[in-house]
Amino acid sequence: MRRFTLAALFVIACGPKPAPQKPTIDTRALAAELAAQMTEVAAIVHRHRTDCPKLASELRLLFVRMSASLDRAREAQQDPVVAKQLTTDMRAYDEASTNAVSSIEADFTVDSQCARDPQVRDVLQSMPTL
Numbered sequence: 001m002r003r004f005t006l007a008a009l010f011v012i013a014c015g016p017k018p019a020p021q022k023p024t025i026d027t028r029a030l031a032a033e034l035a036a037q038m039t040e041v042a043a044i045v046h047r048h049r050t051d052c053p054k055l056a057s058e059l060r061l062l063f064v065r066m067s068a069s070l071d072r073a074r075e076a077q078q079d080p081v082v083a084k085q086l087t088t089d090m091r092a093y094d095e096a097s098t099n100a101v102s103s104i105e106a107d108f109t110v111d112s113q114c115a116r117d118p119q120v121r122d123v124l125q126s127m128p129t130l
Contacts, residue, residue, distance in 0.1 A: 025076045027086040034073065035093035037066045042100040042107075049107045049114060056119035059127075067128040074130065 040062055048055035077083045114120045 025072065025082055025086075027076060027082060027089045030069065030072055030076065031086060031089035031093060033069050034066075034090070035096050037062065037069060038097055038100045042103040045104050045107045049112060052114040052117035052120050055114050056117070056123045059120075059123045063123070063127055070128045070130050 041059070044055065044058045044062060048058060073086065076086045108115060
């Protein structure tokens with residue numbers, strides 16, 4: 001009886017473990033975060049369109065946060081179901097994203113004061129993308 005009990009305990013202790021659960025990604029929150037960051041890019045460009053050092057500095061800080069968000073989006077893309085849900089959730093922000101891009105284009109033209117600023121150009125080249 002004692003051997004049976006020890007054997008049963010051993011099997012229970014060393015037996016198959018349940019597969020680890022994938023971390024869940026809140027795609028709705030991630031979509032909102034990404035959209036808010038794009039809107040923030042537009043606001044920074046508008047607010048500092050004539051102050052090139054400040055524009056470069058604030059964009060650099062934002063791009064660090066954006067990079068982390070986009071890393072999570074890339075992670076979401078690894079699972080087709082989660083990727084599909086993220087795409088669906090992002091559609092809610094299509095109009096806001098279009099407006100943000102239009103605002104950036106209006107404020108940051110080829111002739112704008114900061115368009116040729118080396119610091120701004122370096123920062124813009126480092127902008128994280130998906």
